[in-house]
Amino acid sequence: MIKDLKKKFRLNMLGLIETKKSTVTKFEVVSFWGQDNVGWEYVESDGASGGLLLMWDEMCFKMNNCYKGDRWLSVEGIILKNNFYCAFFLVYGAHVRDEKLVVWEELSYTAGLCQVPCCFMGDFNEIIQAEERKGNASLSISAEEFKSWVQDMLLVDLPLTDRTFTWFRGWSCSRIDRVLVNLEWMEEFPEIRLRGGPRGLLDHCPMIVEDTSMRYGPRPFRSLDSWFTHEGFLRVVKEEWKGLGNLQLTDKLKALTIPLGKWHTDNFGDMDKKIMKFEEEIKKVDDMVSMGLYDGTVEARRKALVTCCEK
Template structure:
């Protein structure tokens, strides 16, 4: 069984749950407005609530906006509202889960759209073996019910998280662009996007181990070398080569410290 605390206001219902495995998480039930001005206020409200507790999150409901043009029949271009919804999901580091059993969740008989979805934080997704959304048959509504299938609980798996400190590495964006262009998958746009994101996640994990797994050792080594160079300067030993080397060490140390500062700032969840 789970302990549950609920709060409701406006278009948001918040539930705090404590499951039988003794881990706390929050669920937000959302009903999105259809006016862009009100949507922006909703994203700000959800971001504010999200920042209050450093726990796993799951958001679900009718967001009343699509994520990509392919999520609406006959819709061929992005809109400002779609871009703002994308920024909201990106800024909160939420995962848009794949939908099984259909491409759309709403229809009035003429237009088909994917308005309903579950969005989860990586720390929530890490508790389960496999997660997907399943579209169910509709009976008396213009919305298709969706089921969040978690496929069993799994403990101990570390979740993937984009590290902002990666952006401080020279050539990072170009490296990701080359990886993304090299991925070749077939299927619907949703399946292709999901497959590419999974492949990118694995490449980023491997690259992170190579570049950042020993960042504390790099910091210690650079500080020791800097201290040694400055000690030689105090003793009167100086040369053009030493000056150049000291400049290189200082530049490298600055990059390492910036990476660590960026990482800790992200972990603090400061907005």
């Protein structure tokens, strides 16, 4: 899932919830991220449950302070691109009302310590509107308390642009995953938007926050793991590289993208279309569940689609 997201999107920060890991090593983080210029902090799991991991591109974000709770993790620092001092909070909401109240209080206190614009993201395990849980007619006491906390903190609940629910289990579905930012954050990133990624066989959809106004400089050279499984890939690279003569390394890489793009289309183009079609069909199944059109064959069809897509 992590590699798929990194292939599709330029990720500057990535949070993982319920890692189920008591320790996280640098080797594991670099393997997840794909490069060694990665900063990271984690909260250990409680046995085989829980665990948080927050990773970021050190060329984009510099951490100054880190704060941790049993069910949340915060890094305070600066986004280097626009010299923006801020704090990111990764949250894994509790299941019991009393424990939820403790988490909200801890988050409020820590945000007060930081005294910078804050972005809260994760699985809050709670809804704000009754329609965010299928078949629900009213808010529970804990949902009302969560809604009041969001209002008291003057947070903006970023609207989800492409789906109604983020968590699915059988016929049950809710929107319990969200991103909350304060007004200063909205002023700095007016083009910010939130959308859901493909959930595969997971219960939750990944939340993807994008700011369309940000520009990140020249596009980096990228390759796909699947290229290296093709017997003709290295031969093509060697031949093209020789033909580029004595150009500078960056100029060679730039020139190499054109023939590699054509080679990819010739050898993997049809596969890209097949994957896209499978993902569209998987999204349709999720939409059927969201609208209440669930029966015993829907989840089986979804698993079959995911299996074909992964293959």
